[in-house]
Amino acid sequence: MKRLTISDIAERAGVSIGAVSFALNGRPGVSEATRQRILAIAAEMGWRPNAAARGLSESRAHTVGLVLARSADTLGVEPFFMKFIAGVESELALTRTALLLQVVPDHARSIEAVNDWWAERRVDGLIVMDLWARDARLPVLESMGLPAVLVGRPRPGGMPARWSAVWSDDAAAVTEAVDFLVGLGHRRIARVAGLPALEHTQVRTAAFHAAMERHGLSPVAVVDTDYTWAAGARATRELLAAADRPTAITYDNDVMATAGVSVARQLGVGVPQELSIVAGDDSQLCEMVFPTLTALSRDVQAYGVHTARTLVSLLDGGSPGSFQDTTARLVARESTGPNLI
Amino acid sequence: MKRLTISDIAERAGVSIGAVSFALNGRPGVSEATRQRILAIAAEMGWRPNAAARGLSESRAHTVGLVLARSADTLGVEPFFMKFIAGVESELALTRTALLLQVVPDHARSIEAVNDWWAERRVDGLIVMDLWARDARLPVLESMGLPAVLVGRPRPGGMPARWSAVWSDDAAAVTEAVDFLVGLGHRRIARVAGLPALEHTQVRTAAFHAAMERHGLSPVAVVDTDYTWAAGARATRELLAAADRPTAITYDNDVMATAGVSVARQLGVGVPQELSIVAGDDSQLCEMVFPTLTALSRDVQAYGVHTARTLVSLLDGGSPGSFQDTTARLVARESTGPNLI
């Protein structure tokens, strides 16, 4: 099967390949009539520029990378990632940019993967998710000089030249949840946090403490976890077993909140009569359990769209920056109620 | 930042670029001593071949594509896809093959996406998931001449030259589930199926009928759905409202089985005392609900590994074929019990 190249188009149109290139890239140098003729022929023959040839010549891959550094199990249960990726994709498609994906278990392998991509010039830029407070990937990525968008807060010490950040105000969201619970009369509130190494976990925990303090309250407890159902269940069991048990618990994702509901039922603790529960992520899962879960909800797909747009703009020479996405807002469902104790 | 090229290596080693190319690709033409010297220098300088240049020269992208043709919501809730992708990835990494991903809502756009990839020679081959019984993508893909691996049964009429298939015996799995339920004394069994257009839905439904018939039973009902929680809930409500209601229901995925449990509880139907429930997919979700769900379980990640391996072998000139993966086996948990009615 002979492949179609630019010279086939040139031949059919009776022009040089240079003219075809100009016509197709919308640059001056060919008359409008010729341009239209070339475009028509290319479309008719179904010709598309060879990505490798173009990439070689332009020194640009028209591809960006996304590395997910988590175990497949964790990724699978959290709908967040698929929604985010779908958003990223839909935006990238507009600029004919492809998405390269890697799923690896840890940061070391994540660095390896990105290093390979960049050394081989397979990607022009990177989307970095799941930022850690002290993230081993960042200095390495910076030294590689690879353009990137961080999904999360930019680092306080200033960012490398070709890095942007897209973030959401986690502190505000946590504050809203606390205010909501306090408004319902709760005073003994606990927090089941996510991975303590993650940047946004620390931000949320700090915001939790601040919000409680503002209400003149002190947290019953803040328990760190690894986001799994088992960890959520264990944390809940401990919290409910204590003498001064909480009347409300916030969880850093929906999976653990579900575990909380399950443990409460086993222990005969009524939700929401004796215990109110707030999930930190929203998904179909929150409406699948009984009672349905009050959750901090946001448009994750749009988050992906904005992230992709920010990266593409950066690669097109746009100026880097830090862009704030919408803040999650609380969606009240059945798992929260007034404090009756 | 000057980029490292093969000629930098050649210069440092004091040989021609041809010699470097031969040395790095393990082909004859250089002495062993020179080869080692070149290899050492390349490794020391951290050189990696430019993917575009290599791709252009070899007419091979060292990249494969995977298109997910479903809504982001559906994908997010089903852990299957992320696990599968993680498996695919881990295998592709071994041969330095990259994975291009697309998430699109329907088959029409899926065809577009693949057509673009192939026309631009961005991919060497494709992984095709979620096969339909009459799949509009297949004839188009075949006419494009793109090598592919079908995840699912090969078509009865014979396969294109450079297509393979990796499949799992859905019929056997469904049969095991029916046998298990019948063994528990159930005689009124219903099936809540997935998307009727999907190949494996039809295979499973046929196997369900056959298994029931073998036991001298006739199904209470087979209800088609779209895999969503809402559809699972609606189907369950209808089944339980009927005069001759089933004592056991099998669902084509875990999300719908969860919906089934939820609806049963709302209607005051005890699980498993009055109703046994079997989930067609296994995931953490099955252990997150109460009661935990008996499910048809399999190693999805390994499925992804095998699929990737099959595609890579095909691209390397291996002979195409149809390869059977392991069959899902039933894992009994709390949602099934003896028929007490």
Next chain:
DNA sequence: TGATCCGGACCGCAAATCTTA
């Protein structure tokens, strides 16, 4: 003189051919 178009030099690698000892 200027708009329009041609020819050809690259991009970085693989691989075939040519040269040298």
Next chain:
DNA sequence: CTAAGATTTGCGGTCCGGATC
């Protein structure tokens, strides 16, 4: 004649310097 290595060509585009009308 053979092994080791140098030279050259081609992959399919982009884009610059010139030539033409």
